[in-house]
Amino acid sequence: MSQLAYWDGPGAAKTFTHPLRPERLADIPRDARVLDYGCGYGRLMGELGQLGFTDVSGVDLSPALIDRGRSEHPGLRFGVITDPPAVAAPGGSFDVVLLFAVLTCVPADADQRALIAEIARLLAPGGLLYVSDLLLQDDERNLARYAADQDGPYGVFTTDDGARCRHHSIEHLRGLLGGFEILAEEGVEVATMNGHRSRGAQLLARKA
Template identity: 65%
Template sequence: MKDLGSQIAYWDGVGATKTFTHPVQLSWLTGVDPDARVLDYGCGYGRVMAELSEHGFRDVSGVDLSPALIERGRQLRPDLRLTVLESPPDLIDASESFDVVLLFAVLTCIPDADAQRALVDELNRVLAPGGLLYISDMVLQDDERNYSRYAAYARQFGTPYGVFATDDGAVCRHHDVAELHALLSDFDLVDERGIEVATMNGHRSQAVQLLARKR
């Protein structure tokens, strides 16, 4: 599944028209200095960046692998610092360059476990000691529609349970929360909460948010 680590054709096509909805729990960032160096990895069109900027954060940047999404963000908010990620998951930034990294609905778009691990390792590299990693992502759903597509995709492609294809061509992954905890084995978990979100295709689904601190 390593070729599914980016799915650039999808994100530069129909994916560039989607609306993203995972909410920011601003109370989790109450103690963060307004001058903290914040990175939104997989920023899309800058929705979360704009919200953080509007709440007083002054050093917010974002990267995304999709030139189409970045261009959409630049049209919507020319004031935001949006950059195309050339070689995901690698960042050009030096180690310990950021105090906070946000990863909103990104792991769901990376079905391969090794690619997910490589991404989290890269974010660990660029986070300063004591820095925060704020993840929002999709969990396994308990309805028949999702049971069926998880099982069908696993039978056809031998993928982990929870991987599936959307009707418009994206391959996504829903997670057991334990899988997300395992990805954060080099961090200390600060907080966790379950939420309900509207997916990019308009379904109500369960998700989880995790706040972790780099050791």
Template identity: 60%
Template sequence: MKDPGRQVTYWDTVGAEKTFTHPVDLGWLTTVDPEARILDYGCGYGRVMAELSQRGFSDVSGVDLSSALIARGRRLHPDLRLAVLESPPDLPYPSASFEVVLLFAVLTCVPDDDAQRALLAELVRVLVPGGLLYISDMLLQDDERNRDRYAAYARRFGTPYGVFATGDGAVVRHHDTAELRALLTAFDLMEERQTSVVTMNDHPARAVQLLARKR
């Protein structure tokens, strides 16, 4: 992951107070055994984990690179199993440890192509054959404000179109859906839908969710 220190600093300070909003479509998980091993990668303060736990999923773990967000999650949800990820994207679990992995608004925080591919490779490793990967992430927005900052950042830094810096210091990425599908080379895409979210800086935005099964 490029410049992980800068991003960790952001998530341990300004980012630690953000509110995350990507919704969970529980209908996509109706075939999942309530005792299935589930990992929430980039779990933040455990919002999605808490929802899954309340719906009867009993073996949910979460990791995040931000110690501040994990501390917040432990205060809010002392019953959840939360851990700081020390060397992202490497996970401290054996291969084939989980039946389901959640990746909610994480790829937006990993703007580099190679880093995204490395993350997906690690998730493939820890998923069992036939395991599910549930991605929720940010689409390219079509308003003038976003188009201007995508273009300006790409010209200045040569990054993929859709990468930009927020006003409070995070470097993030919005995606064309084809870019997200292209990461799923080890998976069969099962479901896809677009949804409305509110960004961590309180702007309405469009997101996409994908459910894929590891081959």
């Protein structure tokens, strides 16, 4: 599951751009316990603080990204995931979990399911999962990349600088959240970490 060498190398300098929609969080108490899973350098954690959230923490598998986050956002709470996907926290520790552009970095079906199961464990009953990720693209560049990769599900590819990634159908994302109640879903356009415009989707789901 881990691509630590990439995220401690070229990935540590990337800029992440999936947009946080404040309206999705409008009804959440500002003292809710929020976890940004795959927080990178803390961009979303900083935005959550600006929105008034007071109990925000983030975890990532890359020590290099965490070090960058501590430098750029001193005072935020960061932790390193040493045994992906497990987080060293008791079950039910969080009211909200953000999972932004993380599934795209976890190509295998089994690893994605394990990640969602861990998030379900971490969420309190009725807790919210806010997912933002990339959809299958239909341009020639991406279609060629999908066709060239025969070692994973359709939509898996390797970037020019060595990251192994995955684009998803919306049906696949919905299926991963089968144990949750999906409250909202919308399409978004994002710039990838390598600067390409791509179609994505955001889903807000509640743990039963």
